[in-house]
Structure formats: structure tokens, C-alpha cells
Amino acid sequence: MADLKLTDVEKAYGEVKVLSDINLDIKQGELIVFVGPSGCGKSTLLRMIAGLEKITGGELQIDGMVVNDIPPAQRGIAMVFQSYALYPHMTVRDNMAFALKLAGKSKSEIDEAVNRAANVLQLGPYLDRLPKALSGGQRQRVAIGRSIVRDPKVYLFDEPLSNLDAALRVATRIEIAKLKESMPNSTMVYVTHDQVEAMTLASRIVVLAGGGIAQVGSPLDLYERPNGEFVAQFIGSPAMNLLAGEVVGTGQQTTVKLAGGGTAKADIPTTDADMGLKVNLGVRPEDLVASDDEEFLYQGEVDLVEALGELTVLYFKPEAEGAAPVLAKLAGIHAELKGRNVKLKADPSKIHLFHNKVSLLYR
């Protein structure tokens, strides 16, 4: 149960810096999720917090104490690995009891802690089995149980659900959410590349990219107010559409004329100095609606239709060969739109504007 503070943390392997300028304040009781593309350093950052990886610059504090040079076991952390990392030669009970035995806890204390964790995770019937006699989901529950019995200050998860199949992943995700709810004071750091996990579990999401933090915020914050094109396109699926344009009207609302001929108003304040500014207009596929009147944001020929029942995804023919197509997600079934010319518009509150990849809201 602790606060976590990272100050100017960096990681270099020899000459190569993989992470730098990591500043992050994690409060007790938060569930922080690190997301980012593969190879951006999520695991490295988590392993530095765990103490498995040396911190090559900056400072890490747990509960106000600098722990840079404190070995993992004394940091008061527990870690759950993607590959479960259960000890294959020990029963479920011994796996969970190992840390306590090493700490010299009494037999009764150990039994109590193990049984409590087994109850929470419904592992009672499996306590005397070896890991190889368990399913993937059960194994991951044992790994979680192993961290619970130690009653750590901070829980660390490194892609704990990535090795599970889709159905189990959802079930285990819900279990982790419940677990967090039952331990409101525990601090958790959770690494994933799956944005559904990030959106559903996190109190705050940390988006990592290009060796640093791109944005920190609550899930809906990141969804509604991304600070740049990277976060805008990374959060949300399918990704946000970006359309090139130019500011033609300023004030409380900004009017943008798009290269494709459309125009759009955005609820973003601008000044006269912004007149003629080259911008990229961002609009999420789910915020686009069909437009019957003269005014439209985008028009194009529907190239491909994915009718999913409750909604339909339209893929428009890209302007140029190889360019990313504009996508729209319409409620209901619209299979008849294939090959037709369709006009789209969006509510001004749903429009994002970026200049040089940075949101105009965060200038």
C-alpha cells in the first residue's frame, strides 16, 4: 500500500537509451496501466520498478524512500509474469508459500495466508496439484495468488493475460478488476498492449512511445482529449481518422476547410493568429454520421462494408493509392452502402485539431 514516484528515470543498455525522462507520480490505491506499441519499453519500466533491471539514471521512490539500489525482495513489490513463471516442481500450495517460507514465517501463518488467497481466487481444490496439471487461466490465478500472500505494497503485472485465449482473457480481466475492487488500498501497475484491458482496468493510463511518456490520464481523458496524433490514434479502435485541412474561421469555435472539399466546425477556441494554420483534423469513426444536407465533413465512395449487426464499419476509397482509408462506424445495418457515394458529418464537440502532431488544446 504505497505511493510510487519516478523522477527523471532513464534506462540505457550500453550506449542505447531505451527510456528517458520518465516522471510519474502514482498514488496509493491507483491502478496504473502502461500501454504502448511493442518494444516501447513497457516491460523495461516495470522491471526497473521491480528491481530486476538496473535504473541507469533518475530516482525511484516507494513510500518516500529511494529504492534504486534496494534488491527486489525488499522493495515490497510482487510481480505477475506473462508466462506465469510458476515453479514447475512445486505444488500450487508450495508455489504460494515459497516467499513466506523464505521469510521465515511460521507454519500456521503461512497456511492462513495461502488458504485466504486460495479462497479469493477459488484455487482451493487445486492446492496439491503441480502447475502442469492446471489450465492457463488457473496457472495465472496461482501466479496472482503467489503475489497476494506476500501482501505487497505494489503489485506489478506484465501482460498477465496475453497467453490466454480470448474468452479466458475476458474472464480473467474481470477477475483482476474485482480483485482490485476488493483491495482498494493496494497500488497496482499493469502493463499491456491491449487497449481494451487498459480502458477497462485503469484508473490512469500511461501511454509510452518513442522512449518516453506520451500522455498520462484517465481512460476517458485520453479518449476525449488526446494531446497529440500518436495518442489519438493509439487509443480507440478502429483508429481515429486524420484529414488534412486549414483553419478558415477562428473564435470560440474553429472552422476548418478540408483538402477533400468538406468543412467542419470544432469546439476548440482559436485566435486570429491561427487563421490559415495547416492542421490535421481528427475524428473517430464512431463519431461520424451520415449527412443529408449541403454541409459535410467528408465525402467519398464506400469501398468495403463490414456489417457487424449492431453497427456497420464503412471503409472509404482512399484519395491516393496506399493512403490510410477513412473509416466510419454507423449504428445499425447499412450493407446497401457499398459502392455508393456517402457524405459524412460530425458534432463539433467530437472534432480534434492537431498542428505539427500536437493537439491545439495542449498548445
Next chain:
Amino acid sequence: MPPVLQGIFTIIIGVGGCVAYFYFSNLVLDKVIFPARGPNAGRNINRANKVRPWLFLFPAMFALGLYLAYPVVGSFWRSLFDRSGNNFIGLGNYIDLFQGSTFRTAVFNNLMWVLVVPAMATFFGLLVAQLTDRLKWGNIAKSLIFMPMAISFVGASLIWRFVYAANPDIGIINALRDFFGLATLDPLQVRFWNNFFLMFILVWIQTGFAMVILSAALRGIPEETIEAAIIDGANPFQVFFQIKVPQIMGTIVVVWTTITILVLKVFDIVYTMTGGNFGTHILPSYMMTYMFRDDGRATAVAFVIMILVLPVMIWNIRQARAEMR
């Protein structure tokens, strides 16, 4: 005919013969014995498929029978006859053996060899494998330790004759004794301990083998289980003995039993170093003393060795199979 041509010729005949056997026997089975024609075509195909595995297995089974099963039975039979091989004496050779004091010494010594050599070689191998794992020059160290594996037992014995030489200018042991002002002695004549000096040669040779196999096994251990143990608070010794060793137990047993089987076969070291004198005989070297002089006696010893090796062998094969799963 020059030897090279002779060799090539033999290879061609051998390989060609094998190919011809499989091809033509298969052909005969399908076309002549159970032809896939006529009213019984379906049944014939099934029958041919039942016979085919045996057809293909036959050469291997025949060769194994000829070179493995027959010698076992033949040796046992021979061990029931006297030196000349003409007079059947039942278990006479065995009875004589168990009454002789040299045989009893050899059995006792062999027991020590079986207990000490595999244990020490496996232990040192594991130690080296673990210690060199993270070192930059670990691979060089490993190559050096593995090198004795490439030397014949006789060659190794010759090297160690220098180490044990009863001369402070040649042998290390006596050089050391000399340094501390002790008189020169011949280590190989020190009763009882001389057995350990001989065992050490085999340990020196086999440590490399144990190291290579165990090193690979150690590397196969998932890194995360070790990291999890570190987070759980295990110190390096606990990680090694409670996490690593249990995970490679199967491999350790295979290495251990493999060396045990080897120990029960090695006669060269004793033969070269002491010739079995000064109370150093082991069963294989003892057998060698009778070979070609009293084949009845020699085969009786061979049979005793085989019976001793058998249980170890079965365990070894079981473990190796379990490892491969």
C-alpha cells in the same frame, strides 16, 4: 586393389545392399505375396501393411540379435565351462570367483568407484556449468574443462602418470611434498587411497561431459522462474538449490547414471596405471587379467558386471525417456 578403392567399394555395396533390401523386399511383398489385385485386393493391402513394419525392422532386429543377444547367451554359456572350454563345470567359475580375495577387493573397489566417480563428476560439472554461465570467459573455461573428453583413457592415464610420478622433479604431488620437506613417495602404492587417485582421473575426464549436458539444461530453465524467486526473496544459494536444481533433476539423473554405466566398463585406467596391483583392481580390470588365459573365468566376471549394470541402465533409459517426453 588399393585400400581407398576397397573402402569405397565396400560402402557402395553396403549402402546399395540396404537400399536394395528395402526396395525389393517391399516390391515382393506388394506384387508377389499379397498382390493388390484380384478378388482379395482389399484384404491383401491390409495384410501387406501389417507385415511391412516387420519387414523393415528385420535387418535391425537381426543385427541386434546377432551382436547383442547371441553374445550375452554365448558368454553365459561359456562361463559355465572350464579354462579349456571342454568341460562343463556349472557355476564353478562363479563359486571360485566369490571365494577369491582379489575378486572381493575388485567388487569393493568397484563399489567405491560407482559411488565416488559419478557423484564427483556430476557435482563438479554442475558447479562449473553454474559458475561459468554468466562469465565472459566462461566459454573458454568450459572448452578447457571439456578437453579431457577428447583424450583416450590410456592417453589420460599417461598424463596422470606424470602427475603422480614418484619423483619431485616430475610429479606435482611429490614436488609439493618436497616443498614442505616431506620424503618422496609413490602415490599409487599408498594402499586404499591409491584407488581415489585413480578415480580422480576418470572424474577429470567425465566432468566435461557432465558440464556440457548440465549447462544446456541450466540454460533451458525459464528465466522468469528465477526472477520470480528473486522477487520472492531467495538468495543465490536458494535460487540454485531450490529453483534451478529441482528443475533439472531429470537431467542430473541421466548424467549420473550414464557416468555410472561408464564406470562399470572402464578398465584402461587401472590397467595402465597400476595393472591392478597394490589393491586397486576393479571388475573390468580383473576381467582383463583372465582374458585369453581363462575365458571361462573372464566371461563369468563379464556376466557379473552385466548384472550390476543392468538396473542402472534400465533406470537411465527410463529417465532419459521421461526427459524427452
